[in-house]
Amino acid sequence: MKRSIVCRCEDISEEDVIQAIEKGYTDIEELRKKLRIGMGPCQGRVCIQLVARILEKKTGKKISKIPLPTVRPPLVPVSLGTLASEKNEK
Amino acid sequence: MKSKADVVIIGGGVNGCSLAYRLAKKGLDVIVVEKKYLTSGATGACGAGIRQQWSTRENTQLAIQSVKIFERLSSELGQDIEFRQGGYLIAVHDEKEMKQAEKNVAMQRSLGLKVDILKPEEITGVVPILDVQGMRAIGATFCPTDGHANPFKTTFAYADAARKLGAEINTHTVVTNVKTAKKAIRAVVTDQGTIQTDVVVNAAGIDSKTIAEMVQVKLPLTPFRKEILATERLQPLFEAMVISFKDGIYFSQQKEGQIVGGIPIPEEKGEYKTMPTFAFLSHMAQTLTRYAPVLKHVNVLRHWTGFYDVTLDARPILGEVKEVKGFIQCSGFSGHGFMISPMVSFLLTELIAEQKTSEDLESLNLGRFKGKNIEKELSVVG
Numbered sequence: 001m002k003r004s005i006v007c008r009c010e011d012i013s014e015e016d017v018i019q020a021i022e023k024g025y026t027d028i029e030e031l032r033k034k035l036r037i038g039m040g041p042c043q044g045r046v047c048i049q050l051v052a053r054i055l056e057k058k059t060g061k062k063i064s065k066i067p068l069p070t071v072r073p074p075l076v077p078v079s080l081g082t083l084a085s086e087k088n089e090k
Numbered sequence: 091m092k093s094k095a096d097v098v099i100i101g102g103g104v105n106g107c108s109l110a111y112r113l114a115k116k117g118l119d120v121i122v123v124e125k126k127y128l129t130s131g132a133t134g135a136c137g138a139g140i141r142q143q144w145s146t147r148e149n150t151q152l153a154i155q156s157v158k159i160f161e162r163l164s165s166e167l168g169q170d171i172e173f174r175q176g177g178y179l180i181a182v183h184d185e186k187e188m189k190q191a192e193k194n195v196a197m198q199r200s201l202g203l204k205v206d207i208l209k210p211e212e213i214t215g216v217v218p219i220l221d222v223q224g225m226r227a228i229g230a231t232f233c234p235t236d237g238h239a240n241p242f243k244t245t246f247a248y249a250d251a252a253r254k255l256g257a258e259i260n261t262h263t264v265v266t267n268v269k270t271a272k273k274a275i276r277a278v279v280t281d282q283g284t285i286q287t288d289v290v291v292n293a294a295g296i297d298s299k300t301i302a303e304m305v306q307v308k309l310p311l312t313p314f315r316k317e318i319l320a321t322e323r324l325q326p327l328f329e330a331m332v333i334s335f336k337d338g339i340y341f342s343q344q345k346e347g348q349i350v351g352g353i354p355i356p357e358e359k360g361e362y363k364t365m366p367t368f369a370f371l372s373h374m375a376q377t378l379t380r381y382a383p384v385l386k387h388v389n390v391l392r393h394w395t396g397f398y399d400v401t402l403d404a405r406p407i408l409g410e411v412k413e414v415k416g417f418i419q420c421s422g423f424s425g426h427g428f429m430i431s432p433m434v435s436f437l438l439t440e441l442i443a444e445q446k447t448s449e450d451l452e453s454l455n456l457g458r459f460k461g462k463n464i465e466k467e468l469s470v471v472g
Contacts, residue, residue: 024253025246027127027261033134033242036346041322041391072392073366077322081386083375 007047009040010073021058028052032069041077044069045053094286095121098278100265100301101293104428105420107248107259108435109291111167114255116443121287123280129245132427135396136166136353137175137340137472139331140240140429141178142203143231144278145468148453149405150201154451162383169247171239172345176329178236179208179216180469183336186350190468191231198233205233217328219382225334229368236305236331238342241428242428244383254450263355265294268417273306275305275416289416289442294352298421305414307327308448310406310459311422312400316472317355317392321385323347327339332381333471339377339421340471352472353377366393384409398425401459404467407442408434408454418442419456425472 004015012035025034028051038044048068056063057081097113102124105244113120115126124130124221140155140160148282164170180193191207198205208215208230210222216232249259261283267279268290278285292301296313324347331342341351357371371393399422407422420438423430433450440446458464 007107014253017124023250029134030127030129030246033129034246039320041389042393072394074371074392076392077389077391079387079389080321080375080379083371084379084386084392086376088373 002025007035007040008036009042009046010036012047013055017054017059021055024030026055026059027067028055029069031055038069043075060089091262091280091283092121092258092285095119095258096287097121097289097291098123098285098287098393099291101295101298101420102128102245102249102259102261103131103293103295104129104245104248104431105423106291106293107252108260109254109293109420110257110430111248111255111440112435112439113442114252114257114355116439118430118443120252120333121258121285122256122451123263123265123278123327124259124261125264126403127261127296128249128259132161132396132423133241133245135318135394136241136426136428136472137342137350138344139178139236139243139340140238141236141331141343143178143180143198143205143233143236144192146282146405146465147197147201149318149430149467150203150226150452152430152450154203154317156200156430156432157235160437163244163432167251169250171244171247172412173237173239174329174345175235175237176331176342177216177232177234177330179213179330181225181227181230181334181336182334183226184228187336191229194469195231203233204235205231208232210420216353217330217332217385219227219327220332221381221383232330234415234431237303238344240276240345244428250455265301266409268301269303270414271368275414291418291420291438291442293420294422296399298419302334305417307411307413307417309421311454312401313353314398314400315423316352316396317366317374317393318350318396319351319371319374319390321349322389322391324349324388335469337377338471339374339381341378345408348444349385351378353472364396398423398472400424402466404470405458406430406434406454407455408438409447411456424467425470458470
């Protein structure tokens with residue numbers, strides 16, 4: 001079966017997103033928590049715009065009115081070793 | 091939105107949604123109002139752990155009974171909440187901590203909980219990636235039936251089940267006032283309309299204080315900002331949650347493979363600021379790699395902020411307040427709201443649907459802060 005991938009990190013397809021919206025998850029943060037979109041290494045750079053567009057199509061809510069999920073640092077993956085190298089451990 | 095209900099629950103977190111489900115199951119007409127989206131508060135930011143190892147008998151009992159409900163919750167709700175029992179390993183660092191641990195374990199065992207005291211060399215048998223010297227442990231306690239569940243999926247599953255039973259759940263609905271007459275609840279006013287009701291459940295997390303002020307009730311709650319980080323996904327490395335009361339750290343590997351954990355923020359103050367800090371990231375990375383050096387190669391993907399609504403004894407405020415008839419508290423969870431939510435909704439359902447009260451519920455009433463002897467829960471982490 002053909003699947004259009006929306007979120008590469010978590011392997012979520014367009015159909016998965018549509019299904020969740022139809023079940024009543026119409027807030028982008030709820031979709032994120034239901035499907036884990038935006039929780040992978042790209043932190044939503046690939047999927048969130050696509051999901052917002054699907055949400056616009058399904059709910060009729062203008063894309064400009066759909067709030068983006070909270071941006072969470074660090075913006076790119078950083079290793080624990082690097083983060084631990086700051087010298088303030090007693 | 092309906093204009094009348096038996097019960098209005100303010101707050102769409104795990105406690106609000108599980109209570110909506112249980113009350114709807116009893117045939118009550120329930121409306122949930124949530125300011126943002128479901129799990130937008132402490133539930134959505136929490137560490138997902140479910141622990142039974144506490145220092146007070148009451149909390150241990152609540153937790154043991156909650157785990158029994160968690161064990162059958164996926165089948166009861168018809169959705170997988172990803173409940174897994176990988177245990178909690180609590181590091182013990184010195185003689186003083188060991189004395190307290192022995193006391194706790196004796197009490198926990200007397201309640202029928204299976205919990206063991208581990209020797210240092212037994213620690214890596216449970217969590218192989220730990221460095222016992224690095225974590226400066228002289229032992230640990232371990233309860234194999236502690237575990238995790240997915241807080242989002244749990245809340246959504248409760249909400250879906252509640253809706254099927256006729257409950258109405260309104261997200262993006264802000265409560266602007268709670269009306270009383272003759273010291274009894276009359277109505278809840280929201281930006282989407284007014285709901286006539288005799289019973290209001292205040293399950294609004296750190297906003298519970300504001301809600302209570304609408305009916306001139308003062309709640310002794312302080313919001314404490316907490317931070318958590320999540321790493322990239324890894325192959326399964328360990329099943330237990332690792333925690334330390336001394337270092338304040340907790341971390342575990344979730345079902346998808348990411349390691350999620352937190353630690354108190356250096357120079358923490360009770361306040362509402364929500365931006366994550368570098369001080370946390372650095373302190374957490376240092377402590378985590380001291381506990382498990384192999385993790386230094388693992389990438390952090392994100393970290394976020396959540397709030398504990400902390401009471402004086404680190405125990406929740408539950409039940410009806412004396413001052414206002416029909417005003418039921420369901421807050422002050424002090425960081426443990428998710429793990430005891432099954433029993434919280436069970437006890438409050440008994441109270442609201444059957445006017446039944448219990449010793450557990452009485453001991454958690456707001457009125458207890460007027461007494462002199464409140465026993466503080468010592469086993470607090472994060």
